[in-house]
Amino acid sequence: MSTPPVPLPVINRDDSGVAVLNRWVTPTADQQRSVADASLAAWANAPWPQGLLAVSCFISTNGDTVFTYEQWSGERELRAFENASASAPGREGIDREIAAAAGKAERSEPFVCRLHRSSITNAEATPGCVVVTTFGFEEADTARAWSDAICNAEAAQPEPTPGGISRHFLLSPDGTQVLNYSEWLDEESHRKFLENPVQTPEWQQVEEFTGLTHGPGRRCRPYGALAAPLPGTTASETP
CATH class of the missing domain: 3.30.70.100 (Alpha-Beta Plaits)
Known part of the structure; x- marks a missing residue:
């Protein structure tokens, strides 16, 4: 039986006011998959934050990078999640779970964008x-x-x-x-x-055009995705 394709994020969806790109650089392809799995598991196992619409995970085809792309309804919802106390489900808890599996992977600063x-x-x-x-x-x-x-x-x-x-x-x-x-x-x-x-x-x-700095670019394939759950359900996940 064939595996269904992983859905891609709708970048220009009308209900998304802000997005966050996270990047991890891994020393090996095995580590890449471990970080990708840990990222999806961390989001899937945590209470779904208010205002989070979807989380998409990508792995680079050269085996050294993992991206997650978060889509939020607005900045207020994102900031509430970012500023949650250490005892409450929030960014710190998600990062802690991923870091436990990341090993020597290097994480870049999150890229918040519209x-x-x-x-x-x-x-x-x-x-x-x-x-x-x-x-x-x-x-x-x-x-x-x-x-x-x-x-x-x-x-x-x-x-x-x-x-x-x-x-x-x-x-x-x-x-x-x-x-x-x-x-x-x-x-x-x-x-x-x-x-x-x-x-x-x-x-x-x-x-x-002059005065631009070219950051790292990667060709990727979708690895997994989570979407905002319907009322009374948990987050939906794709393989």
Whole structure:
């Protein structure tokens, strides 16, 4: 019997006001799976926080990174969870459970962000690869303009990028950090896009942006997901 696909998060869902990206870098692929399993178990076993809509877990295809992507209804709900006392279910308890399984995995600072803009070019396709990349800018206006320029460049292409499905740009509270979450048919499609960039005036304008820092980017596949439970039930989980 085949395993059902893990559902991907709907990045541009209307009821999500804020998101949190967590990243762990692991020394081995076995450790990667241990951290991913511990992350899902920690959320599944804790009382579901008010305002948390979904938690999605991704593992990088090169075997060294785990991401979790939390979607919250708003900042007030997220802050209530973050500020819970040590004795109450909250971020500290979740982190403690994951840390127990993380071993030598290195965790980056959580990336809190809000959706700025999306570009969807093939809504009917099923993604086989997700690419998660972060960027830093000196000015918030530049970060927004860069994100807009990419969306505009894609819209102006004579033909859609082969294998490209969607791009979503999320900004940090101060607007200077960008999370680029993109969906592709497969790894090869994304690799070919990087190796053979589209040559149009709009894409050339994107290349002219300066003052940006390219953070670590990884090709990923979905590992598991948890969704807000219906009343009277526990959180629903996918394998």
